[in-house]
Amino acid sequence: MTAPLSDYRSWGGLAARGSAIVDGRDWLDAPHRPRRPLLAYGNGRSYGDSCLNDGGTLIDTRGLDDILAFDRETGLITCGAGLMLDRLLEIAVPAGWFPPVTPGTAFVTIGGALANDVHGKNHHSAGTFGCHIRAFELVRSDGQRLLCAPDLNGELFAATIGGFGLTGLVTQVTLQLMPIASAEMAQEVLPFDNLDGFFEIATASDATHDYTVAWIDSLASGRNLGRGVFFRANHAPASDEPPPRQARTLPFPLKPPVPLINRVTLGAFNWLYRNSQPRDRLERRVPYRPFFYPLDRIHDWNRAYGPQGLRQFQCAIPPENAAATVAEMLRQTLAAGEASFLTVLKLFGDKPSPGLMSFPMPGATLTLDFPNRGERTERLLARLDGLAIAAGGRVNPYKDARMSPETFAASFPRWRDFAAHVDPGFSSGFWRRVTAQ
Template structure:
């Protein structure tokens, strides 16, 4: 055991934790004086993977592959294996992740505990839909094997269970066959939300993956309610040999102030929109830059300076998705805050399997905000009111501040979840939204 200051991806604060590295899946959990929490690769933005003053069980040492059947695509591995490591093994054999978030540097355990989604929610649902089974270690030493057809109530609590039902030790995943490492797709500019929704619905009938970049500053005074670029693609059936792996660059230091400000943002967004609008049309791209554009710049989260940043991500039910998205954008523009990283995408009809899964049929909006203290938090309160009024919810993987009332309104099955909580586990988020 060591003591370390651990930060989430948003780098808002670094809190002291007792830290144990787990390496043996057959071993009991190390004794902890205070409640513990499993911690994957720390890619959650807020406080879902933090347990200040308590213990973190670091799972990256649980990094073994157990089996892989190249005929069926069924993979069994320990929960600290990164999606990146799965891709390296499976892709050359014609298999890929059926669902992947926008970074491949997350663990299997972290992907299950947040029931992460990708750009193909309309076709494939979320990560939990592709988990065939998992084994869970409770702090009292009990081991629970569960899956969609085995103790399904435990499975539903653990998929999207925010690390609070036990430590996931291993998982069995169904991978997806692909015929090449290339994506065939297109990009299309849109100049209003109505156009975005129409283009997105049409793209979902043609393509496996659909996502949009949104210019969160432009529309003020222009009469438009939004503009952006819609990217859609499917796995290509053939393509040239894979390119040599690109060398990742790293942000070398944390600048003294955020590099994202109103002026740089307006200029950058303007240039980005026009560059992509001019190049709209069919495109072929290797799958790594398509799925993981941010992974080529390691530690990009340092560009927001020493104060760090927030991501605000909500899901809005279908009924009010367009009106509520317009209201959110209006409030963001009025505040003069926001950043280049703004994403708009629709979710399909498949609800998550987890009691606390985030995706719901409708639309998700995600934006990064440099931390400006009280004014940023005041903006989030205004956004919360819009999301709540629309019957939506916030994504715990990105959150570090939503109130208990906001969480309870967004996640009506939270009371069912409590029966599965492990009393030996706690997090900063669980104390904020569950009180313990």
């Protein structure tokens, strides 16, 4: 049973305009190349239009959510592509296993994580999600059902991981989980006063901790430009102590007519957030969910950005240009009078993905988000795009809703090689936009 069309949106608030909806199970009973382009839809947590298909057909995959096999001795699991990561965690963690890579929300499907080749706080130690996929089934629009693995249909395997769902419908995925001794993290919290402080802590932490990430105060300027709080952690060892209590999840209480994110509200939040963190730098055991998925505690938190939604920007910058480029991006954001709530900075490692179009590259990655204020927001994002490309970096497609074909081509110079593997029956709003189709 599919939901009303109005429920099919991206997390940034873009709607699926004029799309038809078909249940994934129904389409698999009679796969065919339609007159209108197809695209798989998971849980809509991509921020832009990579999960949308205006005027086409969305295949709702959330009914393809069975656990098909789970070897509790080896951690190898095969599941339907529509299985929610949240559900996988409920099954795997009590058995002593954990996803080797996880994004910042548990409300994504496994197929969506594959299609975007998501990364997490441990890219420097584990690479991307695609590094741990052992095989998947791909159904093409002509009805072909193909098993793909590194040594079987290898080119399609590489094109599909990080391929935006454009190579066909992934129906099931075999993933290698990683062993854990507890459901807790051994976490340290380290405040820093500027960008130099971030790079010093991050470089040292990547050698000692599997998970590293920093929150940045986007309103800080001058000698405090780039100040923030650094979080680093490893999976905690087993313990006889009772686990810390998990906080309750809460719904966002309203749909505000205007954005609640502005310089005044963000200034107050940033002060409170920075000053509420422990200052002693001691290691503490914390539950895994608030460490990996802090915003999942507030359902529909994207409503805070108002009825026009939000625009998120994420770039990757090579090491030699990272510090200067990140600093200039923060200055440009301040000069534009914008306020970014989710300002996240971390280092990517040199862990190549099997995915042909995977986003991460060695260096730094900065994430910013803004209430969508139309042309004003578009101008700032275009300037940030230009800074990323000029520094030899790239812009993240699955966080994007407006990059130009030129920015996409500069970010992914091998996109034409990838295009040769796109299923002729599949497309998306993002793909048509960046390839000017």
